[in-house]
Amino acid sequence: MKALCWHGTGDVRVDTVPDPEIRNPRDAIIKITASAICGSDLHLFNGFMPTMEAGDILGHEPMGEVVELGSGVSNLEVGHGVVVPFTVSCGSCLFCEKTLFSCCDTSNPNAEIARKAMGHSPAALLGYSHMLDGFPGGQAEYLRVPFADVGPLKIESGLLDEQVVLLSDIFPTGYMAAENCGIEKGDTVAVWGCGPVAQFAIQSAWMLGAGRVIAIDRVPERLRMAAEHGKAETINFDDDDVYEKLQEMTRGRGPDRCIDAVGCEAHSGGSLDGVMDKVKAAVMLTTDRAHVLRQAIMCCRKGGTISVPGAYVGAPDEIPMGAFMNKGLTMKSRQTHMQRYMKPLREKIEAGAIEPSFVITHKVKLADAPEAYKTFRDKKDGCIKVVLQP
Numbered sequence: 272m273k274a275l276c277w278h279g280t281g282d283v284r285v286d287t288v289p290d291p292e293i294r295n296p297r298d299a300i301i302k303i304t305a306s307a308i309c310g311s312d313l314h315l316f317n318g319f320m321p322t323m324e325a326g327d328i329l330g331h332e333p334m335g336e337v338v339e340l341g342s343g344v345s346n347l348e349v350g351h352g353v354v355v356p357f358t359v360s361c362g363s364c365l366f367c368e369k370t371l372f373s374c375c376d377t378s379n380p381n382a383e384i385a386r387k388a389m390g391h392s393p394a395a396l397l398g399y400s401h402m403l404d405g406f407p408g409g410q411a412e413y414l415r416v417p418f419a420d421v422g423p424l425k426i427e428s429g430l431l432d433e434q435v436v437l438l439s440d441i442f443p444t445g446y447m448a449a450e451n452c453g454i455e456k457g458d459t460v461a462v463w464g465c466g467p468v469a470q471f472a473i474q475s476a477w478m479l480g481a482g483r484v485i486a487i488d489r490v491p492e493r494l495r496m497a498a499e500h501g502k503a504e505t506i507n508f509d510d511d512d513v514y515e516k517l518q519e520m521t522r523g524r525g526p527d528r529c530i531d532a533v534g535c536e537a538h539s540g541g542s543l544d545g546v547m548d549k550v551k552a553a554v555m556l557t558t559d560r561a562h563v564l565r566q567a568i569m570c571c572r573k574g575g576t577i578s579v580p581g582a583y584v585g586a587p588d589e590i591p592m593g594a595f596m597n598k599g600l601t602m603k604s605r606q607t608h609m610q611r612y613m614k615p616l617r618e619k620i621e622a623g624a625i626e627p628s629f630v631i632t633h634k635v636k637l638a639d640a641p642e643a644y645k646t647f648r649d650k651k652d653g654c655i656k657v658v659l660q661p
Protein backbone atom coordinates (compact mmCIF):
# COMPACT_ATOMS: atom_id res chain seq x y z
CA MET A 272 0.00 0.00 0.00
CA LYS A 273 0.95 3.67 -0.14
CA ALA A 274 1.79 5.46 3.10
CA LEU A 275 3.26 8.78 4.18
CA CYS A 276 6.61 8.01 5.80
CA TRP A 277 8.96 10.15 7.89
CA HIS A 278 12.55 10.21 6.65
CA GLY A 279 14.06 13.01 8.72
CA THR A 280 13.48 16.65 9.61
CA GLY A 281 11.44 18.30 6.84
CA ASP A 282 11.45 15.08 4.80
CA VAL A 283 8.27 13.02 4.43
CA ARG A 284 7.56 10.83 1.40
CA VAL A 285 4.81 8.64 0.05
CA ASP A 286 6.36 5.16 0.00
CA THR A 287 5.11 1.73 -0.98
CA VAL A 288 5.09 -0.39 2.19
CA PRO A 289 3.68 -3.81 3.15
CA ASP A 290 -0.07 -3.90 3.86
CA PRO A 291 -0.86 -4.13 7.57
CA GLU A 292 -1.99 -7.48 8.93
CA ILE A 293 -3.97 -8.67 11.93
CA ARG A 294 -1.39 -9.55 14.58
CA ASN A 295 -3.56 -9.79 17.64
CA PRO A 296 -7.15 -11.01 18.15
CA ARG A 297 -8.12 -7.48 19.25
CA ASP A 298 -6.85 -5.83 16.03
CA ALA A 299 -8.86 -4.46 13.13
CA ILE A 300 -7.71 -3.39 9.69
CA ILE A 301 -9.42 -0.35 8.25
CA LYS A 302 -9.34 1.05 4.73
CA ILE A 303 -8.72 4.74 5.23
CA THR A 304 -11.23 7.16 3.74
CA ALA A 305 -9.94 10.35 5.41
CA SER A 306 -6.93 11.17 7.55
CA ALA A 307 -6.00 14.61 8.84
CA ILE A 308 -2.61 16.29 9.37
CA CYS A 309 -2.19 17.69 12.88
CA GLY A 310 -0.06 20.39 14.49
CA SER A 311 1.43 17.46 16.43
CA ASP A 312 2.66 15.99 13.13
CA LEU A 313 4.56 19.23 12.59
CA HIS A 314 6.56 18.55 15.79
CA LEU A 315 7.69 15.31 14.06
CA PHE A 316 8.18 17.00 10.68
CA ASN A 317 10.25 19.73 12.34
CA GLY A 318 12.38 17.18 14.20
CA PHE A 319 11.30 17.99 17.77
CA MET A 320 10.24 14.50 18.82
CA PRO A 321 12.93 11.98 19.77
CA THR A 322 12.87 8.28 18.82
CA MET A 323 11.59 8.70 15.25
CA GLU A 324 13.04 6.30 12.67
CA ALA A 325 13.29 6.61 8.89
CA GLY A 326 10.31 4.89 7.31
CA ASP A 327 7.88 5.47 10.21
CA ILE A 328 4.32 5.92 8.92
CA LEU A 329 2.77 9.12 10.27
CA GLY A 330 -0.84 10.00 10.98
CA HIS A 331 -3.03 9.79 14.05
CA GLU A 332 -6.30 11.38 12.89
CA PRO A 333 -7.78 8.63 10.69
CA MET A 334 -11.17 7.22 9.80
CA GLY A 335 -12.28 4.55 7.39
CA GLU A 336 -14.10 1.33 6.75
CA VAL A 337 -13.46 -1.92 8.64
CA VAL A 338 -12.15 -4.53 6.18
CA GLU A 339 -10.82 -7.21 8.52
CA LEU A 340 -11.31 -8.09 12.18
CA GLY A 341 -9.41 -10.14 14.72
CA SER A 342 -11.35 -12.92 16.42
CA GLY A 343 -11.53 -10.92 19.67
CA VAL A 344 -13.42 -7.91 18.32
CA SER A 345 -17.16 -8.46 18.64
CA ASN A 346 -18.47 -4.88 18.68
CA LEU A 347 -17.54 -4.12 15.06
CA GLU A 348 -18.36 -5.72 11.72
CA VAL A 349 -16.64 -5.63 8.35
CA GLY A 350 -18.11 -2.68 6.45
CA HIS A 351 -18.64 -0.44 9.50
CA GLY A 352 -17.46 3.14 9.16
CA VAL A 353 -15.29 4.17 12.12
CA VAL A 354 -13.30 7.10 13.44
CA VAL A 355 -10.11 5.96 15.17
CA PRO A 356 -8.76 7.86 18.20
CA PHE A 357 -5.07 8.72 18.32
CA THR A 358 -4.66 7.24 21.79
CA VAL A 359 -4.30 3.46 21.92
CA SER A 360 -5.91 2.16 25.10
CA CYS A 361 -6.59 -1.32 26.45
CA GLY A 362 -9.87 -0.48 28.17
CA SER A 363 -9.23 -2.58 31.25
CA CYS A 364 -6.14 -1.39 33.16
CA LEU A 365 -6.45 0.76 36.28
CA PHE A 366 -6.14 3.94 34.22
CA CYS A 367 -8.58 2.96 31.47
CA GLU A 368 -11.08 1.99 34.17
CA LYS A 369 -10.80 5.52 35.54
CA THR A 370 -11.37 6.78 31.91
CA LEU A 371 -7.79 8.16 31.94
CA PHE A 372 -7.35 6.57 28.51
CA SER A 373 -4.23 8.49 27.48
CA CYS A 374 -2.53 7.11 30.59
CA CYS A 375 -3.25 3.47 29.64
CA ASP A 376 -0.70 1.29 31.39
CA THR A 377 -0.49 -1.58 28.93
CA SER A 378 -0.76 -0.31 25.34
CA ASN A 379 2.83 0.92 24.88
CA PRO A 380 5.16 -1.97 23.99
CA ASN A 381 8.12 0.41 24.35
CA ALA A 382 7.08 1.55 27.82
CA GLU A 383 10.61 1.23 29.16
CA ILE A 384 11.96 4.00 26.90
CA ALA A 385 9.06 6.27 27.88
CA ARG A 386 9.54 5.41 31.55
CA LYS A 387 13.15 6.55 31.41
CA ALA A 388 12.10 9.86 29.82
CA MET A 389 8.98 10.55 31.87
CA GLY A 390 9.01 8.41 35.00
CA HIS A 391 6.05 6.36 33.75
CA SER A 392 4.84 5.47 30.27
CA PRO A 393 1.67 7.06 28.94
CA ALA A 394 -0.57 5.26 26.44
CA ALA A 395 0.71 4.39 23.01
CA LEU A 396 -0.17 6.91 20.31
CA LEU A 397 -0.68 6.02 16.66
CA GLY A 398 2.11 7.18 14.36
CA TYR A 399 3.94 9.11 17.04
CA SER A 400 7.52 7.93 17.66
CA HIS A 401 9.01 4.74 19.05
CA MET A 402 9.02 6.01 22.61
CA LEU A 403 5.23 5.98 22.30
CA ASP A 404 5.23 2.53 20.68
CA GLY A 405 6.00 3.00 16.99
CA PHE A 406 2.56 1.77 15.88
CA PRO A 407 2.27 2.72 12.19
CA GLY A 408 -0.01 5.70 11.63
CA GLY A 409 -3.02 6.34 9.46
CA GLN A 410 -1.80 8.66 6.70
CA ALA A 411 -1.93 5.59 4.51
CA GLU A 412 -4.31 3.46 2.52
CA TYR A 413 -4.81 0.94 5.34
CA LEU A 414 -4.27 0.96 9.10
CA ARG A 415 -3.95 -1.72 11.73
CA VAL A 416 -5.96 -0.57 14.75
CA PRO A 417 -4.80 -2.19 18.01
CA PHE A 418 -7.44 -2.65 20.76
CA ALA A 419 -10.13 -2.16 18.12
CA ASP A 420 -12.76 -3.27 20.63
CA VAL A 421 -11.99 -0.15 22.71
CA GLY A 422 -10.99 2.74 20.45
CA PRO A 423 -12.89 3.12 17.18
CA LEU A 424 -16.18 5.02 17.19
CA LYS A 425 -18.89 3.78 14.83
CA ILE A 426 -20.42 6.36 12.52
CA GLU A 427 -23.97 5.38 11.74
CA SER A 428 -26.08 8.46 11.22
CA GLY A 429 -25.20 9.34 7.65
CA LEU A 430 -22.63 11.92 8.70
CA LEU A 431 -19.99 12.83 6.12
CA ASP A 432 -16.28 12.09 6.68
CA GLU A 433 -15.48 15.79 6.90
CA GLN A 434 -18.02 16.20 9.70
CA VAL A 435 -16.60 13.44 11.90
CA VAL A 436 -12.94 12.86 11.01
CA LEU A 437 -11.82 15.48 13.53
CA LEU A 438 -13.38 13.40 16.32
CA SER A 439 -10.14 11.39 15.99
CA ASP A 440 -8.26 14.11 17.89
CA ILE A 441 -8.70 17.85 17.68
CA PHE A 442 -12.39 18.36 18.46
CA PRO A 443 -12.08 16.25 21.65
CA THR A 444 -8.72 17.93 22.35
CA GLY A 445 -10.16 21.43 22.09
CA TYR A 446 -13.15 20.40 24.19
CA MET A 447 -10.95 18.84 26.85
CA ALA A 448 -8.79 21.97 26.90
CA ALA A 449 -11.83 24.09 27.72
CA GLU A 450 -13.16 21.57 30.23
CA ASN A 451 -9.79 21.47 31.99
CA CYS A 452 -10.08 25.22 32.61
CA GLY A 453 -13.00 24.72 34.98
CA ILE A 454 -14.85 27.63 33.36
CA GLU A 455 -17.36 29.37 35.64
CA LYS A 456 -20.28 31.15 33.99
CA GLY A 457 -19.19 34.46 32.52
CA ASP A 458 -15.44 33.82 32.80
CA THR A 459 -12.98 35.42 30.41
CA VAL A 460 -11.02 32.69 28.61
CA ALA A 461 -7.80 33.56 26.75
CA VAL A 462 -6.68 31.08 24.10
CA TRP A 463 -3.09 31.19 22.83
CA GLY A 464 -2.97 30.03 19.21
CA CYS A 465 -5.70 30.12 16.59
CA GLY A 466 -4.71 26.80 15.02
CA PRO A 467 -7.20 23.96 14.65
CA VAL A 468 -6.99 22.85 18.30
CA ALA A 469 -7.50 26.42 19.45
CA GLN A 470 -10.51 26.86 17.16
CA PHE A 471 -12.20 23.93 18.90
CA ALA A 472 -11.13 25.22 22.32
CA ILE A 473 -12.83 28.51 21.46
CA GLN A 474 -16.06 26.78 20.38
CA SER A 475 -15.98 24.62 23.49
CA ALA A 476 -15.29 27.53 25.86
CA TRP A 477 -18.59 29.08 24.74
CA MET A 478 -20.38 25.72 25.16
CA LEU A 479 -19.06 25.51 28.72
CA GLY A 480 -20.22 28.98 29.79
CA ALA A 481 -17.50 31.51 28.94
CA GLY A 482 -18.60 35.14 28.97
CA ARG A 483 -15.70 36.32 26.81
CA VAL A 484 -13.12 34.55 24.68
CA ILE A 485 -9.89 36.27 23.62
CA ALA A 486 -7.76 34.51 21.00
CA ILE A 487 -4.07 35.23 20.31
CA ASP A 488 -2.06 34.48 17.16
CA ARG A 489 -0.43 36.36 14.32
CA VAL A 490 -1.67 34.51 11.24
CA PRO A 491 -4.38 36.73 9.72
CA GLU A 492 -6.73 34.03 8.43
CA ARG A 493 -6.53 32.11 11.69
CA LEU A 494 -7.31 35.25 13.71
CA ARG A 495 -10.16 35.93 11.29
CA MET A 496 -11.59 32.44 11.79
CA ALA A 497 -11.40 32.91 15.57
CA ALA A 498 -13.20 36.24 15.28
CA GLU A 499 -15.78 35.40 12.67
CA HIS A 500 -16.55 31.75 13.32
CA GLY A 501 -15.44 31.67 16.94
CA LYS A 502 -16.89 35.08 17.96
CA ALA A 503 -13.65 35.74 19.88
CA GLU A 504 -11.94 39.06 20.47
CA THR A 505 -8.44 38.78 19.04
CA ILE A 506 -4.88 39.92 19.73
CA ASN A 507 -2.16 39.81 17.07
CA PHE A 508 1.05 39.21 19.02
CA ASP A 509 3.10 40.90 16.30
CA ASP A 510 1.15 44.13 16.83
CA ASP A 511 0.53 44.18 20.58
CA ASP A 512 2.31 43.26 23.79
CA VAL A 513 0.14 40.34 24.86
CA TYR A 514 0.53 40.91 28.61
CA GLU A 515 -0.28 44.63 28.39
CA LYS A 516 -3.19 44.08 26.03
CA LEU A 517 -4.77 41.31 28.10
CA GLN A 518 -4.51 43.39 31.29
CA GLU A 519 -6.03 46.37 29.50
CA MET A 520 -8.91 44.21 28.22
CA THR A 521 -9.61 42.80 31.70
CA ARG A 522 -9.17 45.99 33.77
CA GLY A 523 -5.83 44.80 35.12
CA ARG A 524 -7.14 41.53 36.52
CA GLY A 525 -6.03 39.14 33.79
CA PRO A 526 -8.08 36.43 32.08
CA ASP A 527 -9.73 33.94 34.47
CA ARG A 528 -8.79 30.93 32.35
CA CYS A 529 -5.86 30.53 29.96
CA ILE A 530 -5.41 27.85 27.31
CA ASP A 531 -1.99 27.15 25.77
CA ALA A 532 -3.01 25.65 22.41
CA VAL A 533 0.44 26.28 20.94
CA GLY A 534 2.90 24.03 22.80
CA CYS A 535 6.60 23.46 22.26
CA GLU A 536 7.10 25.40 19.04
CA ALA A 537 5.84 28.82 20.15
CA HIS A 538 7.01 31.88 18.27
CA SER A 539 8.23 34.57 20.57
CA GLY A 540 7.62 37.80 18.69
CA GLY A 541 11.30 38.65 19.28
CA SER A 542 11.09 38.58 23.10
CA LEU A 543 14.25 37.80 25.07
CA ASP A 544 13.03 34.44 26.43
CA GLY A 545 12.07 33.41 22.90
CA VAL A 546 15.48 34.29 21.48
CA MET A 547 17.14 32.23 24.24
CA ASP A 548 14.84 29.29 23.47
CA LYS A 549 15.70 29.43 19.80
CA VAL A 550 19.43 29.46 20.47
CA LYS A 551 19.16 26.59 22.96
CA ALA A 552 16.92 24.54 20.64
CA ALA A 553 19.39 25.04 17.77
CA VAL A 554 22.22 23.49 19.80
CA MET A 555 19.97 20.81 21.32
CA LEU A 556 20.05 22.34 24.81
CA THR A 557 16.27 22.39 25.00
CA THR A 558 13.51 20.54 23.20
CA ASP A 559 10.73 23.00 23.96
CA ARG A 560 10.20 26.69 23.29
CA ALA A 561 7.87 27.54 26.16
CA HIS A 562 7.21 31.22 25.48
CA VAL A 563 3.41 30.78 25.56
CA LEU A 564 3.38 28.78 28.78
CA ARG A 565 5.48 31.46 30.50
CA GLN A 566 3.26 34.21 29.14
CA ALA A 567 0.05 32.47 30.19
CA ILE A 568 1.34 32.12 33.76
CA MET A 569 2.23 35.82 33.87
CA CYS A 570 -1.07 36.96 32.31
CA CYS A 571 -3.55 34.74 34.16
CA ARG A 572 -5.56 36.28 36.98
CA LYS A 573 -4.75 35.24 40.55
CA GLY A 574 -6.41 31.95 41.43
CA GLY A 575 -7.03 31.22 37.75
CA THR A 576 -6.45 28.13 35.67
CA ILE A 577 -4.00 27.27 32.91
CA SER A 578 -4.99 24.46 30.58
CA VAL A 579 -2.28 23.04 28.35
CA PRO A 580 -3.42 20.96 25.38
CA GLY A 581 -0.32 22.20 23.49
CA ALA A 582 2.27 19.43 23.27
CA TYR A 583 5.57 19.57 25.18
CA VAL A 584 8.19 16.89 24.76
CA GLY A 585 11.02 17.50 27.22
CA ALA A 586 12.00 19.91 29.97
CA PRO A 587 11.29 23.54 29.03
CA ASP A 588 13.23 25.96 31.18
CA GLU A 589 12.61 29.37 32.75
CA ILE A 590 9.05 28.48 33.77
CA PRO A 591 8.03 31.22 36.25
CA MET A 592 7.21 28.82 39.04
CA GLY A 593 7.31 31.64 41.61
CA ALA A 594 4.49 33.46 39.81
CA PHE A 595 2.59 30.21 39.40
CA MET A 596 2.83 29.39 43.09
CA ASN A 597 2.31 32.84 44.56
CA LYS A 598 -0.65 33.64 42.30
CA GLY A 599 -2.30 30.37 43.34
CA LEU A 600 -2.74 29.08 39.82
CA THR A 601 -3.90 25.62 38.80
CA MET A 602 -2.52 23.86 35.73
CA LYS A 603 -4.02 20.91 33.90
CA SER A 604 -2.53 19.14 30.91
CA ARG A 605 -2.76 15.81 29.16
CA GLN A 606 -2.91 13.94 25.94
CA THR A 607 -6.64 13.76 25.39
CA HIS A 608 -8.53 10.90 27.03
CA MET A 609 -10.09 10.37 23.61
CA GLN A 610 -12.44 7.48 24.28
CA ARG A 611 -14.11 9.56 27.02
CA TYR A 612 -15.13 12.36 24.64
CA MET A 613 -15.75 10.87 21.20
CA LYS A 614 -19.30 9.61 21.65
CA PRO A 615 -20.74 12.64 23.48
CA LEU A 616 -19.12 14.95 20.94
CA ARG A 617 -20.45 12.88 18.02
CA GLU A 618 -23.88 13.42 19.59
CA LYS A 619 -23.29 17.19 19.56
CA ILE A 620 -22.53 16.95 15.83
CA GLU A 621 -25.64 14.84 15.26
CA ALA A 622 -27.71 17.38 17.18
CA GLY A 623 -26.34 20.20 15.00
CA ALA A 624 -24.69 21.97 17.95
CA ILE A 625 -21.40 22.17 16.02
CA GLU A 626 -20.21 21.57 12.46
CA PRO A 627 -16.50 20.63 12.81
CA SER A 628 -15.74 20.87 9.09
CA PHE A 629 -15.53 24.68 9.40
CA VAL A 630 -11.81 24.34 10.20
CA ILE A 631 -10.89 22.23 7.12
CA THR A 632 -9.34 24.43 4.43
CA HIS A 633 -7.56 21.79 2.32
CA LYS A 634 -8.59 18.33 1.08
CA VAL A 635 -5.79 16.63 -0.85
CA LYS A 636 -4.84 13.20 -2.16
CA LEU A 637 -2.42 11.08 -0.11
CA ALA A 638 0.06 11.32 -3.00
CA ASP A 639 0.22 15.09 -2.43
CA ALA A 640 0.75 14.82 1.33
CA PRO A 641 4.46 15.85 1.31
CA GLU A 642 3.53 19.15 -0.33
CA ALA A 643 0.57 19.55 2.04
CA TYR A 644 2.90 19.18 5.06
CA LYS A 645 4.93 22.14 3.79
CA THR A 646 1.87 24.24 3.03
CA PHE A 647 0.50 23.55 6.53
CA ARG A 648 3.87 24.18 8.22
CA ASP A 649 4.45 27.43 6.36
CA LYS A 650 0.82 28.55 6.74
CA LYS A 651 0.68 29.21 3.00
CA ASP A 652 -2.44 29.36 0.87
CA GLY A 653 -4.65 30.11 3.90
CA CYS A 654 -4.00 26.59 5.19
CA ILE A 655 -5.54 25.86 8.60
CA LYS A 656 -6.42 22.13 8.50
CA VAL A 657 -5.58 19.48 5.90
CA VAL A 658 -7.52 16.28 5.34
CA LEU A 659 -5.92 13.59 3.17
CA GLN A 660 -8.13 11.36 1.08
CA PRO A 661 -6.36 8.26 -0.28
Ligand SMILES: NC(=O)c1ccc[n+]([C@@H]2O[C@H](COP(=O)([O-])OP(=O)(O)OC[C@H]3O[C@@H](n4cnc5c(N)ncnc54)[C@H](O)[C@@H]3O)[C@@H](O)[C@H]2O)c1
Binds near residue numbers: 489579583
Ligand atom coordinates in the same frame (compact mmCIF):
# COMPACT_ATOMS: atom_id res chain seq x y z
N1 LIG B 1 -3.04 17.29 24.12
C1 LIG B 1 -3.35 16.62 23.04
O1 LIG B 1 -3.87 15.51 23.13
C2 LIG B 1 -3.12 17.23 21.70
C3 LIG B 1 -3.84 16.80 20.58
C4 LIG B 1 -3.66 17.47 19.36
C5 LIG B 1 -2.75 18.51 19.26
N2 LIG B 1 -2.05 18.87 20.37
C6 LIG B 1 -1.10 19.98 20.32
O2 LIG B 1 -1.83 21.21 20.29
C7 LIG B 1 -1.01 22.22 19.69
C8 LIG B 1 -1.81 22.94 18.61
O3 LIG B 1 -2.13 22.06 17.55
P1 LIG B 1 -2.66 22.65 16.16
O4 LIG B 1 -2.98 21.50 15.30
O5 LIG B 1 -3.70 23.67 16.41
O6 LIG B 1 -1.27 23.33 15.65
P2 LIG B 1 -0.87 24.50 14.66
O7 LIG B 1 0.60 24.39 14.54
O8 LIG B 1 -1.70 24.47 13.41
O9 LIG B 1 -1.26 25.83 15.44
C9 LIG B 1 -0.45 26.48 16.36
C10 LIG B 1 -0.76 27.96 16.28
O10 LIG B 1 -0.05 28.64 17.31
C11 LIG B 1 0.32 29.90 16.81
N3 LIG B 1 1.37 30.47 17.66
C12 LIG B 1 2.71 30.27 17.61
N4 LIG B 1 3.32 31.01 18.54
C13 LIG B 1 2.36 31.69 19.20
C14 LIG B 1 2.38 32.64 20.27
N5 LIG B 1 3.52 33.01 20.84
N6 LIG B 1 1.22 33.15 20.71
C15 LIG B 1 0.03 32.77 20.12
N7 LIG B 1 -0.05 31.89 19.09
C16 LIG B 1 1.11 31.36 18.65
C17 LIG B 1 0.74 29.60 15.38
O11 LIG B 1 0.78 30.77 14.59
C18 LIG B 1 -0.34 28.61 14.96
O12 LIG B 1 -1.45 29.24 14.35
C19 LIG B 1 0.23 21.50 19.17
O13 LIG B 1 1.27 21.63 20.12
C20 LIG B 1 -0.22 20.06 19.11
O14 LIG B 1 0.88 19.16 19.22
C21 LIG B 1 -2.20 18.25 21.56
Ligand SMILES: [Zn+2]
Binds near residue numbers: 310311331332357440
Ligand atom coordinates in the same frame (compact mmCIF):
# COMPACT_ATOMS: atom_id res chain seq x y z
ZN1 LIG C 1 -3.50 15.32 16.20
Ligand SMILES: [Zn+2]
Binds near residue numbers: 361375
Ligand atom coordinates in the same frame (compact mmCIF):
# COMPACT_ATOMS: atom_id res chain seq x y z
ZN1 LIG D 1 -5.42 0.59 29.64
